[in-house]
Amino acid sequence: MEDCLRLRGRRAPDNYGYSYHGDYNQHVLCGSAVSSGQEPIKHTTRPITTSSTVIGLKFNGGTIVMSDTGVCYGNMLRFKSCERFCQVGDRTVVAASGEYSDFQYLTRDLKEMDTRDWVQEDGCSREPSSIAAYLGRTFYGQRSRLDPYWNQMIMAGWQKTSNEPYLGYIDLYGTTFPEDYIASGFGSYLAIPLLRKEYRPDMTEDEAKALLQKCFMALFYRDCTGLSTVQYAVATSAGIRLSDVSTLTHKWDYKLWLTPTSQLPVSASSW
């Protein structure tokens, strides 16, 4: 796995059948320095293919986390049906916003960990908080190499030892914390005020889902990279349930939106 870490975004020379960039080992080991007069090592300096909002909240008896299914290339909505969830073990699910390729890499990394756990055949499974700690260290390690995983992750799960729902946040700096409700991407601006107003810890699952749908509607109307197709995962004591992709019903023919602002009284402007 250590090799995979260093090789992220590059393939071992053996895979190509020839050696590139001179001495391979020196190349991968020399950190940010220039390797033996060759090209400098390239780090992630900005995200390329990105996904936007993920929102998660705890309700009475579980955690729900929702995302849309869009992935953008710059300002173009390039991929419209990407799943942004990764289930780890039997009671944790990770949802990502930010660089999609980094998320795909991390998915593979987490699945490998999952397999190593499974091979033990000891019936033990990791707590969501343990997986959050692992991911947090992974993110912090990469940011310390100045080559971060450009994601904000929201983790939902069920803590078996304390028998309560778990919701946690991890970002590209390695910031980690648990919270009652969390939003990433554009949702950290648009959805948080809605959640602050309407969130209650004793919500039912249906109420929680309805609130998240409301948030994603607001995002669909105002976030130009937002999509109306959403997916959600629910974590309860019974495990993880990942929903099918569904489309939110949206409406664009509000009278106020159809009337030119020049014909409206100043106070009735849609702004």
Next chain:
Amino acid sequence: MMGEWSSGEGLQQHMQSHGSVPRPVSNPPMEHRFMPYQNNGGTVFAVAGPTYAVAMADTRLSSGMRILSRNTTKCTQLTSKCVVLTGGMQAEMVELHKRMKILITQYEHAHRREPSVNAVAQLLSTRLYFKRFFPYYTFNVVVGLDEEGKGAVYGYDAIGSFERIPYVSQGTGAELVTSVLDNQIGKTNQTKQLEPLDKTDLIDLAKDVIAAAGERDIYTGDYAEVYVIDETGVNKSKVDLRKE
């Protein structure tokens, strides 16, 4: 003008004849770089008493103009009579506190007793200086009871300079807190010297001080964790602060 200094030769000739560095006339290549640091805000401070120490930290976690969390701790209890409090970057705080806990556990296994507060204080300084050239963006306070049972407070900078002082504050509200502590506890250059505060008054003062910081510093607020460390051990409680 474009490209006048594109060859090193021309630049060298220019510098020889004029003896100064010319203004660049072509755009330098754009450099994108990941900035590994951010300040997540928050205020921590501590005051030492004769047989006790009081420490406080707010629980707000911010990123830019957003509040990420209203209830994230900045404190870790390291031994039965020592707590570390950290302002600055949360990710680095988590890392530093984890490392401190590991090292203290190793110390306990090696020596079969827990380290004294001044040993913990020196350890933190060494950890911080170990990363002198890629520092932890953290501003720390170590607080506890020393081997004589007296209140001990240590203040640090990000790279490990530290000293034992009667009171210290760190973080985004540090300036607001320091001036009040100077006035009420340091009693520096005052016309009338008042009696020193007793324990209850000191705790009340500390609560008022962090509430005052919460009024004026946007990165401080929500809740404050209060640690009172005395002969009974580490006593933790929580008070409400302004939530806007």
